[in-house]
Amino acid sequence: MIKFFVLILSFVCSVSQAQQENTPQVFATVGPEFRSERNAEQNVAPKQMTSLSLGVGYSHWIYFLETGSFEETSGNSSLLVKRKFENYLGGVIFESETIFLKSKPFLAGLFGFSRELIDTTVTGQTTNDVSRPYWVGGAGTGLRLANINPIWVSIEVRLVFSEHQDPSPSVGGLLRLGLLL
Amino acid sequence: MKREIHRLQVIMIVFLGVLSGMVLSACQGRIRDQHPGAVQVRIPMYSNNAYKLQTIELISIDDMRTLGGWAARFFLSPTLSRGKLVGMQPQINTIRTESGEYIATDSFSLQLLTLYAHMEKLTLLDDELGISRGDESREPRTVAIKVNMMSESGQPDSDNARYNGKLDAFLFAPYLREDLPLTVNAGVIAHEHFHSIFYKTVIQPLGDKYPGPDGNLHGNDQKLLKHFGFEEAASSENVGLLSERDIYHAVLLRGLNEGLADIWGWLYSDDTAFVRRSLPQVEESRTLSSGELKLKSTKELRAQAQAYHSWGNSNAVSYELGSQYGRILFASLNQFAGDPVKMKEMKKKMGQKINSALQKMTIHFQSLPGDEMMTTEFFLQQLQVEIPEVKIEYKAAK
Ligand SMILES: [Zn+2]
Numbered sequence: 001m002i003k004f005f006v007l008i009l010s011f012v013c014s015v016s017q018a019q020q021e022n023t024p025q026v027f028a029t030v031g032p033e034f035r036s037e038r039n040a041e042q043n044v045a046p047k048q049m050t051s052l053s054l055g056v057g058y059s060h061w062i063y064f065l066e067t068g069s070f071e072e073t074s075g076n077s078s079l080l081v082k083r084k085f086e087n088y089l090g091g092v093i094f095e096s097e098t099i100f101l102k103s104k105p106f107l108a109g110l111f112g113f114s115r116e117l118i119d120t121t122v123t124g125q126t127t128n129d130v131s132r133p134y135w136v137g138g139a140g141t142g143l144r145l146a147n148i149n150p151i152w153v154s155i156e157v158r159l160v161f162s163e164h165q166d167p168s169p170s171v172g173g174l175l176r177l178g179l180l181l
Numbered sequence: 182m183k184r185e186i187h188r189l190q191v192i193m194i195v196f197l198g199v200l201s202g203m204v205l206s207a208c209q210g211r212i213r214d215q216h217p218g219a220v221q222v223r224i225p226m227y228s229n230n231a232y233k234l235q236t237i238e239l240i241s242i243d244d245m246r247t248l249g250g251w252a253a254r255f256f257l258s259p260t261l262s263r264g265k266l267v268g269m270q271p272q273i274n275t276i277r278t279e280s281g282e283y284i285a286t287d288s289f290s291l292q293l294l295t296l297y298a299h300m301e302k303l304t305l306l307d308d309e310l311g312i313s314r315g316d317e318s319r320e321p322r323t324v325a326i327k328v329n330m331m332s333e334s335g336q337p338d339s340d341n342a343r344y345n346g347k348l349d350a351f352l353f354a355p356y357l358r359e360d361l362p363l364t365v366n367a368g369v370i371a372h373e374h375f376h377s378i379f380y381k382t383v384i385q386p387l388g389d390k391y392p393g394p395d396g397n398l399h400g401n402d403q404k405l406l407k408h409f410g411f412e413e414a415a416s417s418e419n420v421g422l423l424s425e426r427d428i429y430h431a432v433l434l435r436g437l438n439e440g441l442a443d444i445w446g447w448l449y450s451d452d453t454a455f456v457r458r459s460l461p462q463v464e465e466s467r468t469l470s471s472g473e474l475k476l477k478s479t480k481e482l483r484a485q486a487q488a489y490h491s492w493g494n495s496n497a498v499s500y501e502l503g504s505q506y507g508r509i510l511f512a513s514l515n516q517f518a519g520d521p522v523k524m525k526e527m528k529k530k531m532g533q534k535i536n537s538a539l540q541k542m543t544i545h546f547q548s549l550p551g552d553e554m555m556t557t558e559f560f561l562q563q564l565q566v567e568i569p570e571v572k573i574e575y576k577a578a579k
Pocket residue numbers: 372373376397398399438439442
């Protein structure tokens with residue numbers, strides 16, 4: 001199924017020659033992203049982070065860099081673990097011309113890495129650690145409200161694969177608010 | 182411009198190629214952190230009067246995610262079914278640093294990793310001391326965490342750890358305090374581990390001759406087992422049928438079990454006040470380095486055990502006696518405090534000799550005539566014979 005999805009995406013990519021002459025557009029969005037993660041007690045719980053994207057758009061294509069992070073703390077005052085998760089991704093969006101539910105459907109692909117920063121406090125003494133980078137890839141699809149240019153409002157469903165996270169792939173969602181100037 | 186778009190699309194195709202490769206590999210199953218052989222983990226360990234993060238090498242872990250390995254097998258909030266614990270296996274979350282160390286990313290994972298490490302180290306210590314568990318195949322120890330146990334009053338139990346001999350399992354109730362969690366307290370874990378040694382050296386060989394339903398004091402095991410549905414063992418009604426002699430011996434053996442478990446906690450962790458580190462409300466008397474070196478006489482213990490005449494209440498007497506044993510043995514080894522090398526050697530020897538003295542005491546106990554009682558001093562006298570280089574001194578009440 002996923003392989004099929006990727007094939008479609010690469011097909012769309014190679015056939016759409018973006019024939020119109022275009023000047024590049026600035027793409028900047030911010031919004032909450034949700035991703036599922038399994039904790040030590042085996043429950044899959046959603047994690048929320050704030051995602052920031054910055055990029056350029058050419059006609060149907062938008063190339064962007066994205067970063068997001070969240071923090072969580074666990075334990076008691078004698079044994080405290082603070083965890084910061086960070087995402088660094090490059091991505092591309094291909095947007096269709098078709099209007100569906102007053103919106104333009106799009107496909108998105110992502111690739112990059114994540115890392116985690118852990119501060120462990122044991123009876124008052126804190127030690128800081130950083131993970132090595134873990135590879136991350138993903139694919140998504142979504143809808144962007146049409147006819148409100150240059151404002152960008154979109155909702156996206158994502159499947160994220162990671163070398164480190166569990167479950168992998170994890171299903172996530174992303175709301176983007178921003179501009180395409 | 183057209184040329185530029187073309188180049189971007191080449192990048193795009195390369196990107197999608199890499200992505201689909203990743204997707205395919207990820208679809209074949211999550212890449213697991215499997216490490217046969219040694220791994221480095223960073224966990225809180227006791228040194229110089231405080232708990233600090235230290236890097237420890239573990240040799241028994243096969244799967245870091247599920248903490249699979251020969252030292253321990255974890256059950257999360259298990260239930261009892263046909264006399265066996267059944268429950269989910271937790272999975273821990275860790276990161277790996279550039280230098281290859283594993284770091285837990287949440288407190289619960291850190292607690293499990295630390296508990297696992299102590300189970301491995303305690304098993305290796307048993308090997309070093311020549312204490313056989315009777316299973317050379319290295320079956321992992323059963324460790325239940327976040328266990329829903331009942332306290333004596335029937336309330337959900339918390340801030341407690343026990344060893345249950347019938348299940349051969351360590352049971353940790355949820356820890357709700359702000360102090361050091363029991364699951365990372367090296368002394369507490371070693372204390373519980375000793376209960377398993379005592380169970381296999383004394384309680385199991387005595388079988389029906391053991392004067393009471395079970396050997397250690399952290400809560401009423403009968404109620405616990407009943408709660409789990411372990412009806413066979415739920416025979417606390419029989420306690421009322423125990424003779425005066427049995428009650429005395431039960432209090433004595435339970436006291437000895439607790440006192441030696443406290444010594445084991447110190448032998449392993451070097452911490453003399455480990456109980457209070459997690460449970461500050463526990464009396465100062467549990468601290469090994471405090472108080473006089475008194476020992477209750479047989480007569481005194483008989484009178485006290487008789488006066489209480491009920492299991493719940495005689496616990497206090499057992500603990501009191503246990504603290505006396507603990508302090509006496511601590512003081513006997515503390516003579517070597519000025520010489521760390523000698524101290525280390527003597528601690529190891531004490532561990533070995535406690536075990537052999539217990540075996541001899543068990544044989545003695547089995548052969549006692551029906552009208553004779555084992556004295557409160559018997560074990561210490563036996564141990565003194567085994568370890569003449571350590572002077573075991575105390576004031577025995579007449
Ligand atoms: Zn105990």
